[in-house]
Amino acid sequence: MHPPETAALPSTRRPVAPLLERAPAKVNLGLRVLGRRADGYHELWSLVAFAGAGDRLTYDPAGAPGLGLAGPGAATLAVEPDNLVLKAARELAGRVSGLEVGRFTLDKRLPVSSGIGGGSADAAAVLRLLARANGLAQDDARLFEAALATGSDVPACLHGRSCLMAGRGESLTPLRLPRFGALLVNPRIPVATGAVFRALGLAAGETRAPPPAMPDGFATRAEVLAFLADLPNDLEPPARRLEPSLQEVAERLAGTPAVRLVRMSGSGATFFGLYDDCRAAARAAKQIAAARPDWWVKPTVLG
Numbered sequence: 207m208h209p210p211e212t213a214a215l216p217s218t219r220r221p222v223a224p225l226l227e228r229a230p231a232k233v234n235l236g237l238r239v240l241g242r243r244a245d246g247y248h249e250l251w252s253l254v255a256f257a258g259a260g261d262r263l264t265y266d267p268a269g270a271p272g273l274g275l276a277g278p279g280a281a282t283l284a285v286e287p288d289n290l291v292l293k294a295a296r297e298l299a300g301r302v303s304g305l306e307v308g309r310f311t312l313d314k315r316l317p318v319s320s321g322i323g324g325g326s327a328d329a330a331a332v333l334r335l336l337a338r339a340n341g342l343a344q345d346d347a348r349l350f351e352a353a354l355a356t357g358s359d360v361p362a363c364l365h366g367r368s369c370l371m372a373g374r375g376e377s378l379t380p381l382r383l384p385r386f387g388a389l390l391v392n393p394r395i396p397v398a399t400g401a402v403f404r405a406l407g408l409a410a411g412e413t414r415a416p417p418p419a420m421p422d423g424f425a426t427r428a429e430v431l432a433f434l435a436d437l438p439n440d441l442e443p444p445a446r447r448l449e450p451s452l453q454e455v456a457e458r459l460a461g462t463p464a465v466r467l468v469r470m471s472g473s474g475a476t477f478f479g480l481y482d483d484c485r486a487a488a489r490a491a492k493q494i495a496a497a498r499p500d501w502w503v504k505p506t507v508l509g
């Protein structure tokens with residue numbers, strides 16, 4: 207005799223699938239510091255692109271509110287007190303009454319404090335996840351406000367596509383870029399953003415030369431490279447003064463075949479090389495990883 211069939215218990219809770227968002231690395235292809243404002247922040251003018259490589263955030267709307275860390279970089283980061291994932295969630299909750307916040311799991315792959323905005327990308331991914339889960343439009347102004355309150359780089363990461371970034375980081379002009387193969391290299395030396403800005407030594411109210419003329423767009427990689435020749439990263443000299451060992455990173459990238467440009471991103475210490483395609487970037491990655499297995503070396507695509 208068969209046991210009687212049991213009907214599934216009725217549930218009062220709607221099953222909700224976890225949501226996933228990518229948190230791509232940000233690369234400052236060029237970055238001019240135009241001056242220092244009275245409030246201490248610096249006026250920037252930067253051509254920003256996003257990489258195929260990044261962290262990943264999953265969100266369980268039904269989970270206990272909080273953050274779990276996973277992935278190769280989990281041990282390099284603490285959940286509190288300053289995790290940008292929770293800061294972004296708090297900033298949005300302060301602006302949207304009744305916002306439901308569940309559990310985030312961060313798959314940490316990008317090096318921390320490395321000039322490619324890993325924390326900012328995570329924060330932006332959190333805002334996108336909370337918007338999706340709470341039915342907010344992705345262009346809801348409160349997302350942008352929460353982004354800027356979380357950090358200067360978060361609005362660009364929320365935008366998530368190549369752009370000219372100006373002001374403190376809040377002024378964004380979309381700009382399409384042709385695709386590059388790219389290699390990101392970090393010597394696993396964390397560099398504090400505030401220290402690099404301070405090492406520039408600008409007084410409050412001081413201004414510097416204006417930026418180059420704004421391009422209408424770029425049709426070819428050669429046009430981008432010509433534009434970048436006049437758009438260095440003004441934070442690279444002070445970062446190199448603070449960390450003279452960055453010279454080796456630049457030299458190793460410059461020694462890879464077919465590299466078109468070598469430069470530091472943001473406040474460092476990640477440097478990038480640009481190539482015509484992903485195959486060249488992958489070859490370069492092998493060369494550098496063989497010489498420096500202790501470094502973080504990531505071939506990817508940009509634009």
Ligand SMILES: C[C@@](CO)(OP(=O)(O)O)[C@H](O)COP(=O)(O)OP(=O)(O)OC[C@H]1O[C@@H](n2ccc(N)nc2=O)[C@H](O)[C@@H]1O
Nearest residue numbers: 246247248321322323357358359374399400403472473474
């Ligand atoms: C330099 C950049 C370039 O994209 O990238 P990273 O090196 O961080 O990746 C960003 O402006 C970094 O943005 P983010 O890391 O969000 O900066 P915040 O948390 O707002 O500020 C960190 C520190 O940098 C200084 N800061 C930041 C932005 C800015 N426009 N002027 C500044 O002087 C702040 O005064 C603070 O001491």
Ligand SMILES: Nc1ncnc2c1ncn2[C@@H]1O[C@H](COP(=O)(O)OP(=O)(O)O)[C@@H](O)[C@H]1O
Nearest residue numbers: 288289290318319320321322323324325326328
């Ligand atoms: N989720 C996060 N990922 C990375 N860094 C974080 C995160 N939350 C907080 N931080 C802190 O934010 C600062 C900047 O980190 P990050 O965004 O990785 O570097 P950068 O601004 O140089 O690109 C570091 O002091 C780091 O400890």
